[in-house]
Amino acid sequence: MSQRLINWFKFASPASFYPLAGTLWPWFAGLASVLCAVGLWISFFVAPTDFQQGEGYRIIFIHVPASWMSMFIYCVMAFWAAIGITFNTRLSGMMSSALAPTGALFAFLSLWTGALWGKPMWGAWWVWDARLTSELILFFLYIGYIALTSAIDDPRRADKAGAIVALVGVINVPIIYFSVKWWNTLHQGASVSMTKAPTMATTMLWGMLIMALAFWMYSIAIALYRVRAIILERERHATWVAELPEMQR
Amino acid sequence: MNAFLAIVRRDLLLAARRKSEVFTALFFFMIVVSLFPLGIGPESATLRRIAPGVLWVAALLAAMLSLNRLFAADHQDGTLEQMSLSPTPLALLVSGKVLAHWLTAGLPLVLLAPVLGLQFDLSPRSLGVLMISLLLGTPVLSLVGAIGAALTLGVRGGGVLLSLLVLPLYIPALIFGAGAVEADLAGLGAGGHLSLLGALLALGVFFAPWAATAALRIALE
Amino acid sequence: MNWGSTSEFFAMGGYGFYVWGSFGVTAAALLIEALLARKRLSDTRRLLRRELAADRDNQD
Numbered sequence: 001m002s003q004r005l006i007n008w009f010k011f012a013s014p015a016s017f018y019p020l021a022g023t024l025w026p027w028f029a030g031l032a033s034v035l036c037a038v039g040l041w042i043s044f045f046v047a048p049t050d051f052q053q054g055e056g057y058r059i060i061f062i063h064v065p066a067s068w069m070s071m072f073i074y075c076v077m078a079f080w081a082a083i084g085i086t087f088n089t090r091l092s093g094m095m096s097s098a099l100a101p102t103g104a105l106f107a108f109l110s111l112w113t114g115a116l117w118g119k120p121m122w123g124a125w126w127v128w129d130a131r132l133t134s135e136l137i138l139f140f141l142y143i144g145y146i147a148l149t150s151a152i153d154d155p156r157r158a159d160k161a162g163a164i165v166a167l168v169g170v171i172n173v174p175i176i177y178f179s180v181k182w183w184n185t186l187h188q189g190a191s192v193s194m195t196k197a198p199t200m201a202t203t204m205l206w207g208m209l210i211m212a213l214a215f216w217m218y219s220i221a222i223a224l225y226r227v228r229a230i231i232l233e234r235e236r237h238a239t240w241v242a243e244l245p246e247m248q249r
Numbered sequence: 250m251n252a253f254l255a256i257v258r259r260d261l262l263l264a265a266r267r268k269s270e271v272f273t274a275l276f277f278f279m280i281v282v283s284l285f286p287l288g289i290g291p292e293s294a295t296l297r298r299i300a301p302g303v304l305w306v307a308a309l310l311a312a313m314l315s316l317n318r319l320f321a322a323d324h325q326d327g328t329l330e331q332m333s334l335s336p337t338p339l340a341l342l343v344s345g346k347v348l349a350h351w352l353t354a355g356l357p358l359v360l361l362a363p364v365l366g367l368q369f370d371l372s373p374r375s376l377g378v379l380m381i382s383l384l385l386g387t388p389v390l391s392l393v394g395a396i397g398a399a400l401t402l403g404v405r406g407g408g409v410l411l412s413l414l415v416l417p418l419y420i421p422a423l424i425f426g427a428g429a430v431e432a433d434l435a436g437l438g439a440g441g442h443l444s445l446l447g448a449l450l451a452l453g454v455f456f457a458p459w460a461a462t463a464a465l466r467i468a469l470e
Numbered sequence: 471m472n473w474g475s476t477s478e479f480f481a482m483g484g485y486g487f488y489v490w491g492s493f494g495v496t497a498a499a500l501l502i503e504a505l506l507a508r509k510r511l512s513d514t515r516r517l518l519r520r521e522l523a524a525d526r527d528n529q530d
Contacts, residue, residue: 055482055484056489059489062493062496063492066496101503105503108499112496113492116491140416144417147414148400148401148404151401157468164396171456178421180424182445222507225511232518233514236518246515247515247518247522
């Protein structure tokens, strides 16, 4: 047990995480490509045409996974924030800031695909549906995190301030979702729910799950890749950086 | 507890010396609210419908105006550093500052709101609900705002950044606050909304000073 | 198999614009993000290599 603990904290040091991330990311990238290929195949060739929504419903194969990922990544960021605050590890802050752009991107993609779905289905690009509205607020939370951390010059302070924002945000997300839902029922908004298609066929569910897995693997790969750049930027004066093989011309 | 009251008293005294700041926020509130009928038209049915939202959004913006000064002066002259070293828990002192902020920035809005509500043809009962909702809601704005103010302390572009951080977190207070008035206008009881607003306030009182303190310690490092 | 021909596949039963707008933008966004991340790492590496080389020259 103690052996394992020591190992974990060993990888928490940027110097040993940098090469580890370097060996890991291609595997995750590979997994992401394979899953993506399978997911696309299911979403275009296996899943049958929806009798109500025609071919337009195929958008959910990326819309729903993108929304899931945007929420999941925010939780992961909050997790790293909590770790960073309790154990005062440098790497956790770097992981959070490596994840934030990807999370914001998925939130944006969820809104974008939501609009492209909503236009043919509801006749409007934007509907103040509880889910869409919460997603928009989540996007704002990501933007706030990114804006704050990039405005603070000292990376350690930026990490800690970002950690507080992420934690405050993650406490607020359920409250926001609940309040938006409450507001939505009060105002009799769109009654069509995106994920509750009349009959959710199993193939549809599988397609969404596999695409979600593909996005998940992609997020891990890109976060590992980005964290390497962040580590190098922050540790530029460390001796281990100077000794890296790629630094010898 | 004495230290808490001392901080509140001190901040109120300081605010009394700079009355113009309080009045600027109040006038801002008034002007923003008065702009809406000019932009939308004077039809009283429409105005009554938009009143809860307009009054609440304007109050939210007005309460945010003074946020970035919540800790700035104390940070500059080193008072904040002294506070963090004092034997009284910093969170208690922060709560005192938040209370003082609410008394100078939130409470005046609560008192002014019914007068502005008259412009929107709200009934006396709705005006009462509006006041209660603001009375419960504006402390939440001060509490959550304190976290943002502490995080952006001494950061370049702090003012805009602060609004970017804090506004999304204000949404629940806005929804329940404006919702209470709207429910009352629609003839439904405002009780549910008001109790949820109260729950938000309880949560805020409990967690926000703690988070703001953590953020202040980072800024002070 | 759902599609009789390639053009049918691209038409998406009249929803082509929406479906391909979604999938296309998603693919483009992920690709651009990956390229930006790659550029960031390689830029940092190049900068550090240059700094290290300058340090070594100073020592010589």
